[in-house]
Amino acid sequence: MFYLFAALTVISGFFVVTNRNIIYSGFFLLFTFFSVAGIYVLLGADFVAIVQLIVYVGGILILLLFGVMLTNKITNVEIKTGTINIYPATIGVGLLTGSLLAALINSSWLTVSTAAPEPTTKALGTMLIQEYALVFELLGIILLIALIGAASMARREK
Amino acid sequence: MEVGLNHFLVVSTLLFSMGIYAIVTRKNAILVLMGIELILNSANINFIAFSRFGNFGLQGHLIALFVIVLAAAEAAIALAIVLNIYKTLSTVNIDEIDNLKD
Numbered sequence: 381m382f383y384l385f386a387a388l389t390v391i392s393g394f395f396v397v398t399n400r401n402i403i404y405s406g407f408f409l410l411f412t413f414f415s416v417a418g419i420y421v422l423l424g425a426d427f428v429a430i431v432q433l434i435v436y437v438g439g440i441l442i443l444l445l446f447g448v449m450l451t452n453k454i455t456n457v458e459i460k461t462g463t464i465n466i467y468p469a470t471i472g473v474g475l476l477t478g479s480l481l482a483a484l485i486n487s488s489w490l491t492v493s494t495a496a497p498e499p500t501t502k503a504l505g506t507m508l509i510q511e512y513a514l515v516f517e518l519l520g521i522i523l524l525i526a527l528i529g530a531a532s533m534a535r536r537e538k
Numbered sequence: 539m540e541v542g543l544n545h546f547l548v549v550s551t552l553l554f555s556m557g558i559y560a561i562v563t564r565k566n567a568i569l570v571l572m573g574i575e576l577i578l579n580s581a582n583i584n585f586i587a588f589s590r591f592g593n594f595g596l597q598g599h600l601i602a603l604f605v606i607v608l609a610a611a612e613a614a615i616a617l618a619i620v621l622n623i624y625k626t627l628s629t630v631n632i633d634e635i636d637n638l639k640d
Contacts, residue, residue: 382541386549393553393576397560402568409572412553416579419549422541423590428582428602435606440575440613447568447617451624464633469562477555484547491543491591503596504603512600519607526611530618 382422388415402448406441413437427501546587553580567620567630571613578609 392411399405413436420429508516553576560573582602589598624630627637 382545386545389549390552390556393556396572396576397556397564397569402566405569405572409575412576413579416553416583419546419583420586423546423586425586425590425599425602428586428599428606431603431606432582435610436575436579439610443613443617444568444571444575447571447620450621451568451630463563464565466563469559473555473559473562476558477551480551480555481548484551485544489543489591492593500596500599504599507596507600515604519604523607523611526615530614533615533618534621 382419385415385418385422388412389419402452403445406445406448409444410437410441413441424498424500426499427504543587543591546583550580550583550587553577553583565631565633567623567632568617570632571616571620574616575609575613578605581605 389412392408392415395408396405396412399408413432417429417432417436420426420432557573557576557580560576561570564570564573582605585598585602585605588594589596620630623635627635629635
């Protein structure tokens with residue numbers, strides 16, 4: 381099960397970054413987000429997986445697709461985009477990936493054998509309104525400011 | 539072979555590298571945003587994997603939730619900026635936006 385989600389994540393992520401059509405990239409991003417939510421479920425994070433589905437798939441992805449629609453000419457049927465610096469970027473990212481993988485495989489992580497995952501929603505809610513209440517309120521204010529700012533920036537009249 | 543911490547770390551590393559690759563190579567600003575979302579997702583996988591296999595309770599989950607909220611705010615702001623750039627310069631290709639150079 382893990383290998384299914386991992387393969388889906390990596391393959392669709394690869395298509396996101398290599399496909400020339402922005403719309404196709406957006407739809408492959410949908411598969412990536414779904415399989416990342418599956419990985420969260422395998423890790424026992426049920427609430428985070430649901431939030432991932434609601435916020436990423438329902439919100440951010442739609443926002444990105446709206447952005448694609450609004451910033452390309454309607455008459456341009458094939459929405460294509462180019463790439464720059466392809467060879468140095470491939471070499472650099474390959475080196476980065478190799479060194480990161482070597483580092484994390486060679487290091488010995490101290491893992492503890494934890495119990496089977498149990499529902500986390502209640503515990504997360506309790507933590508959010510007790511120990512992390514300040515962070516919770518600040519995040520609410522940040523989100524409000526960001527949305528007001530985005531709306532006023534996008535609709536500014538000349 | 540049992541699926542352990544390293545498996546999840548490898549997946550998140552690959553996702554992170556693809557996000558970096560998208561940011562570095564793509565011309566379109568929206569695809570750069572997609573790369574940022576991939577990187578934030580890989581960071582979230584790391585947080586939750588360490589929270590599952592280390593003895594940290596649920597704090598990793600909480601930080602992942604905060605990251606998701608910040609990603610939503612960032613996407614809204616960045617898309618507003620991209621729309622303004624498109625209105626002003628009629629392009630969203632990052633390599634053509636070099637007005638500050640002159």
